[in-house]
Amino acid sequence: MTDATQCARTVIEELISRGVREIVVAPGSRSAPLAYEIFEADRIDLVRLHIRTDERSAAFTALGLAKASREPVAVITTSGTAVANLHPAVLEAWHSRIPLIMITADRPAFLVGTGSNQTTDQRSLFDDHVVASAQFDDHRGDVRHWQFHTARLVVAATGERTAEPGPVHLNIAFSDPLTPTPVAINTRPPVIIESPARAAEPVSLPAGPQTVIIAGDTDPENGAAVAELAERSRLPLLAEPSSNARRGAAAIALYRLLLTTELADEIERVIVIGHPTLSRPVSRLLARDDVEIIGVTPYARWDDAGVGVTRVVPAVAPEPGDPAWLERWRDHDHRLAALVERRLADDPDFTGPGLARTVWGALGGQDTLFTGSSNPVRDLDLAPISAEPPVTYANRGLAGIDGSASTAAGIALATGRPTHALLGDLTFLHDLSGLIVGPDEPRPDLRVIVANDNGGSIFATLEYGAPSHLRAFERIFGTAHAVDLERLAGGLGAHFHRVAREEELADVLAEPPLGIEVVEATIDRRHRRTLNSQLQQLTANL
Structure with a gap:
């Protein structure tokens, strides 16, 4: 039977x-x-x-x-x-x-x-x-x-x-019949399952080595604890956007650029919390043989992307570092931030970093942000430190572009809070079905901000965008699509806005999303490689 x-x-x-x-x-x-x-x-x-x-x-x-x-x-x-x-x-x-x-x-x-x-x-x-x-x-x-x-x-x-x-x-x-049939009532109660206690005392780290904390992708609660740990320990905090630790007096906004300066050469110990995969300068640091790498994780399985971890601990309590070490990072960061601000303000076009800074600056601690892979999350990684940043999520486990709109919708439904998603155009197009929500379904309040540069500008910033490869670049990496996002949004039943300047985007962001909205920010990607190079060159002026 x-x-x-x-x-x-x-x-x-x-x-x-x-x-x-x-x-x-x-x-x-x-x-x-x-x-x-x-x-x-x-x-x-x-x-x-x-x-x-x-x-x-x-x-x-x-x-x-x-x-x-x-x-x-x-x-x-x-x-x-x-x-x-x-x-x-x-x-x-x-x-x-x-x-x-x-x-x-x-x-x-x-x-x-x-x-x-x-x-x-x-x-x-x-x-x-x-x-x-x-x-x-x-x-x-x-x-x-x-x-x-x-x-x-x-x-x-x-x-x-x-x-x-x-x-x-x-x-x-399952075997037929698959439609409901009368069944006996189950009277067996659920089995009670006790979880073993796993509270672990933090491992004390003596002061001495020039130490930085790297915070990769992690949950909001852990991210807030990391920010407090960095402040308490007086250690420079190099925090990715989805670490939820990009806050406080120890956070270094432009650490990615600063890791190409002499400051990086002086690092002797790195405390890694979360899953950092965002930038090559961080990857190079974690692969160095002359740096002590301490991985902090409560899980049985730990990450070691640079295969350089020398010690794995469940929690850590560093003794306070030399205040002069943190102050040097902060001084470099403040001076570089002024140069970056000036460079972006002088750009007549709507740039990816400018878009990200506007989004990050407009959202606060009561907001939720999901960021797509490729350029959007990296552009957020250049945004200024804010006192109350939005709770930030990203799919950084494999950092793929698929499923991003669906993930953002799920986050909005779980939190019940107005949610924003910053996605590239290819990421948005890859998951259009994520915005198809039937009339009888719980509907998220989700605003999708699409950085539309008509293709894959992330590749322009990598080796594939070098002048020697321009002949093939546009066809196999640029992948222009010329899709009309307004008509797409209309077909999906989503509200649509198009913005051409940061001020227009700020006006849209001043109100919380209601239902599903699509905001298209048109970006010119022709000079993306040049912009990245110019931002990096600003470190020579410190």
């Missing part, structure tokens, strides 16, 4: 009992038993249901919900290629340690390999990039097995017992 309804009900009840409150569903036939149960749970406010027509967008929406709420979020799909479309979000969740629960419906095992419609071997599709996985079917009506595997995966996703949160995969083979 089969009972898809009882199996689906058991799984959804177990998710709810383990604290799952947000579930994203992409429509499909084989996953119908799960969809019916979630629909009923949503009606009585046990969970909040989100429907997305595109599985990739569904997965990134769930990723954004989990990233902002820091709680496990489930995404559910039918069988076949629908499952494969989850993979980009799975990779990002794995590298960012996001508790994403993928529940994929499957055909019965005896159909795999027969050529039956929408049937493939999807059981181990994500095995290299999940912290746990499970497979079962609905044949025996074994409630205890269904409960056990579901509970095990939720706990694994949160990292409660392993210190290693991340995505998990549950693959369930």
Whole structure:
């Protein structure tokens, strides 16, 4: 006997009992038993249901919900290629340690390999990039097995017992009938799972070596703690935008440029917190043999992009450094900031750095910002330090451009706060389906600011944009598209604004977003490589 309804009900009840409150569903036939149960749970406010027509967008929406709420979020799909479309979000969740629960419906095992419609071997599709996985079917009506595997995966996703949160995969083979049928009431209570205590005393670091703190991508709570640690320790803080530590008296706004000066040569010790992947100067610093690199992470798995970490600790307490060391960094930063401000003010065109500075300056501590990869996040990395910066998120696990609009929408839904997303035009176009939200769905208040330079200007700042490669550049890296964003936004049902100057953008940002908005800022990328070079050359005037 089969009972898809009882199996689906058991799984959804177990998710709810383990604290799952947000579930994203992409429509499909084989996953119908799960969809019916979630629909009923949503009606009585046990969970909040989100429907997305595109599985990739569904997965990134769930990723954004989990990233902002820091709680496990489930995404559910039918069988076949629908499952494969989850993979980009799975990779990002794995590298960012996001508790994403993928529940994929499957055909019965005896159909795999027969050529039956929408049937493939999807059981181990994500095995290299999940912290746990499970497979079962609905044949025996074994409630205890269904409960056990579901509970095990939720706990694994949160990292409660392993210190290693991340995505998990549950693959369930459902048999007909897939529509609801009467089932026995489950009276077995959820198993109580205790988490081991993992409180760790910070490791004391003696003063002496010239030390800096590098803060990479991390959550808002940790970022605020890093900023306080830097101030308390009187150490220069080199903080990426999505570190949420880019604040306070120790933060160095233009550290990326300063790391090419003699200050970098004097660094003897680096404390790394979060996941820094944004700039080559930082990567070069973390790969140096003459610098002590201390990695700080509460997780079982640690990052070491430069393969230079000499010590891994769960927490750190540096003794206060030499005030003169921090003051030198601050002095260089202030003088360079004046030069950068003057250079950008003299530019007649709307530049990427100018756009980012306007966005960063207009938003405050009550705002939420998602930044796309490529130039937008790097332009924010040149913005001035503000007393109350926005809570900032980015997909820096793999730093891909896909799923950015969906992730931003998920973050807006999770926080319930007006949210802004700063995206490049190719990033925006790559995830248009992320802005398709049905009329009956929870709708985010999300303003997407598109830095539209008609192509991939990030490549112009790299070696591919060198004059010796100009013949091929525009076709294979510039990738102009000439898309009319206003007509696109209209088709998506989004409000649209076009701005040509920073003052116009500031006027738009003065009001919070209501519903989904698209703001197009037209940027000329022809001189992007020259601008970057000129900004770097300003360090010679210090």
